[in-house]
Amino acid sequence: MDMKNILVLVLFFVLVQTAIAATETCDWEGTYTIMGYYGTGEPPVFATIDTDPVHGGSQSLCLEDNSPSGTPQAFVAWITGLSDGDVVDGSFWRYDTTPGTAPSCRIYAHWNDDPGDISGYNGSAGGSSDYGSGEGWDLNSHSWTVEGGHTGLVIEARIYSSAGDIVWIDDMTITAPDGTSIMTPGNITSLERNTWADIKATF
Numbered sequence: 001m002d003m004k005n006i007l008v009l010v011l012f013f014v015l016v017q018t019a020i021a022a023t024e025t026c027d028w029e030g031t032y033t034i035m036g037y038y039g040t041g042e043p044p045v046f047a048t049i050d051t052d053p054v055h056g057g058s059q060s061l062c063l064e065d066n067s068p069s070g071t072p073q074a075f076v077a078w079i080t081g082l083s084d085g086d087v088v089d090g091s092f093w094r095y096d097t098t099p100g101t102a103p104s105c106r107i108y109a110h111w112n113d114d115p116g117d118i119s120g121y122n123g124s125a126g127g128s129s130d131y132g133s134g135e136g137w138d139l140n141s142h143s144w145t146v147e148g149g150h151t152g153l154v155i156e157a158r159i160y161s162s163a164g165d166i167v168w169i170d171d172m173t174i175t176a177p178d179g180t181s182i183m184t185p186g187n188i189t190s191l192e193r194n195t196w197a198d199i200k201a202t203f
């Protein structure tokens with residue numbers, strides 16, 4: 001194969017790759033925070049916009065554990081329209097300065113097969129086993145492969161491990177196959193945001 005054909009082949013694969021994957025990012029540079037939460041507190045998590053520390057831009061998401069027991073979850077992305085074999089890649093930058101001890105944060109997820117309700121739950125999908133260096137900003141990522149007929153995935157920021165523990169996250173990237181829907185706090189409509197705020201209030 002000559003060089004021209006190799007270049008055409010490479011271009012073909014680049015185009016195919018572009019066509020079969022969609023990517024959404026969230027930088028927390030607006031007023032939005034999270035899309036929902038789970039835990040034992042009322043509310044389980046305090047989610048606010050902060051200006052220090054920041055990974056990119058001038059704002060980040062600050063998460064404070066407000067659950068007296070268990071590990072609270074902040075919902076930071078929701079992917080729907082999935083099929084078995086689909087791969088979802090997720091990552092966000094996290095910040096704490098406590099090496100080897102709480103507070104810490106991990107990217108995690110659960111299945112949600114009800115595309116009309118972000119609070120739906122159909123089992124844990126697992127996530128990162130890495131609690132991070134605890135030496136400032138650190139990229140935490142995980143890849144989920146859809147199985148068992150699941151059609152939706154809610155990505156969580158989990159906070160460890162006691163009420164009052166505070167972590168920050170910023171610059172999230174989610175990639176999923178083309179044809180799926182990737183919702184983040186930054187790209188959902190104000191109508192959805194208001195509706196889900198009501199859902200959050202009933203947790």
Ligand SMILES: [Ca+2]
Pocket residue numbers: 027028029054055056057058059060170171
């Ligand atoms: Ca930011």
Ligand SMILES: [Ca+2]
Pocket residue numbers: 096097098099100101102103104105133134
């Ligand atoms: Ca830590």
